[in-house]
Amino acid sequence: MNEKVLEKIFLSKNIFLLKISKSKDCKILPGQFASIKTPLKDKILRRPFTVVKDSQKKLTFLIKVVGDSTEYISNLKKGDLVDIIYPLGKGFEEKTDFKRTLFIAGGIGIAAIIPFLRGKDYSFIFGDKEGEYENVLKYFSLKALYCHEKKNKFKGFATDFINRFDFDIMIGCGPKNMLKTLKDYAQKNGKKYFAIYEEVMACGVGLCNGCSVKTQNGDYIKICKEGPILNGNLIDYE
Numbered sequence: 001m002n003e004k005v006l007e008k009i010f011l012s013k014n015i016f017l018l019k020i021s022k023s024k025d026c027k028i029l030p031g032q033f034a035s036i037k038t039p040l041k042d043k044i045l046r047r048p049f050t051v052v053k054d055s056q057k058k059l060t061f062l063i064k065v066v067g068d069s070t071e072y073i074s075n076l077k078k079g080d081l082v083d084i085i086y087p088l089g090k091g092f093e094e095k096t097d098f099k100r101t102l103f104i105a106g107g108i109g110i111a112a113i114i115p116f117l118r119g120k121d122y123s124f125i126f127g128d129k130e131g132e133y134e135n136v137l138k139y140f141s142l143k144a145l146y147c148h149e150k151k152n153k154f155k156g157f158a159t160d161f162i163n164r165f166d167f168d169i170m171i172g173c174g175p176k177n178m179l180k181t182l183k184d185y186a187q188k189n190g191k192k193y194f195a196i197y198e199e200v201m202a203c204g205v206g207l208c209n210g211c212s213v214k215t216q217n218g219d220y221i222k223i224c225k226e227g228p229i230l231n232g233n234l235i236d237y238e
């Protein structure tokens with residue numbers, strides 16, 4: 001289906017918000033995403049993006065430019081049409097005490113965590129390797145333990161600061177090595193852990209196996225159907 005670009009706001013050089021019309025009557029849960037098709041000839045696969053904000057008539061995305069499709073999307077203008085399918089993936093419906101949950105994001109992984117962060121009572125560690133996300137935190141009024149690999153009060157990786165928090169559950173999204181470190185921590189400390197797994201995707205609707213990830217018992221899970229929020233303790237990150 002086609003939706004219309006309503007607004008685009010750059011929050012830093014390569015990170016922007018894309019707001020588009022929402023003509024479908026549906027509720028989008030944390031974890032669900034949309035896939036966008038660009039007319040670029042050598043990019044035939046649709047590209048997945050988390051819905052960071054869902055309202056009755058509008059969908060908001062937070063996108064980082066990393067290649068041709070995201071570059072193309074970053075050049076869309078108000079009124080342009082977007083070829084999009086939504087909602088995709090399994091939303092997070094588990095009964096969880098968010099006051100006992102630690103959220104952890106690295107880089108653009110923050111897009112998947114934002115839909116969970118409601119009210120004031122949450123614990124969130126955010127790792128901003130290149131120092132690109134300060135305006136994102138401001139725009140969404142997010143309160144985070146903000147860490148940076150080179151400067152800042154909290155110098156280091158997001159995973160270096162987990163011990164500062166008291167929690168039962170972790171929900172993390174970021175680079176694979178971060179997700180793996182979280183699994184090691186969760187297993188050592190007996191924590192429940194949900195990994196939001198954002199690996200490469202192809203059809204987006206369960207038909208191609210392009211998004212399969214291996215579990216530690218040798219089975220494969222399709223992220224686009226059963227994820228992207230997975231039991232992080234079961235994934236084989238090697």
Ligand SMILES: Cc1cc2nc3c(=O)[nH]c(=O)nc-3n(C[C@H](O)[C@H](O)[C@H](O)COP(=O)(O)OP(=O)(O)OC[C@H]3O[C@@H](n4cnc5c(N)ncnc54)[C@H](O)[C@@H]3O)c2cc1C
Pocket residue numbers: 033043047048049050051061062063064065066067068069070071108111112197198199200201228
């Ligand atoms: C369920 C899901 C939700 C996502 N949500 C968001 C989001 O909200 N905002 C956002 O900016 N991005 C998100 N992504 C990642 C996004 O889909 C990719 O960045 C995008 O497909 C890149 O397309 P491209 O043509 O611009 O880059 P490409 O030319 O395809 O790739 C450029 C570079 O980016 C790397 N790359 C490509 N896809 C991914 C990926 N999925 N994860 C990590 N690195 C990748 C490639 O290895 C390559 O180095 C999500 C991915 C998934 C699977």
Ligand code: FES
Pocket residue numbers: 201202203204205206207208209210211212222223224225
């Ligand atoms: S992307 Fe095709 S099965 Fe998941």
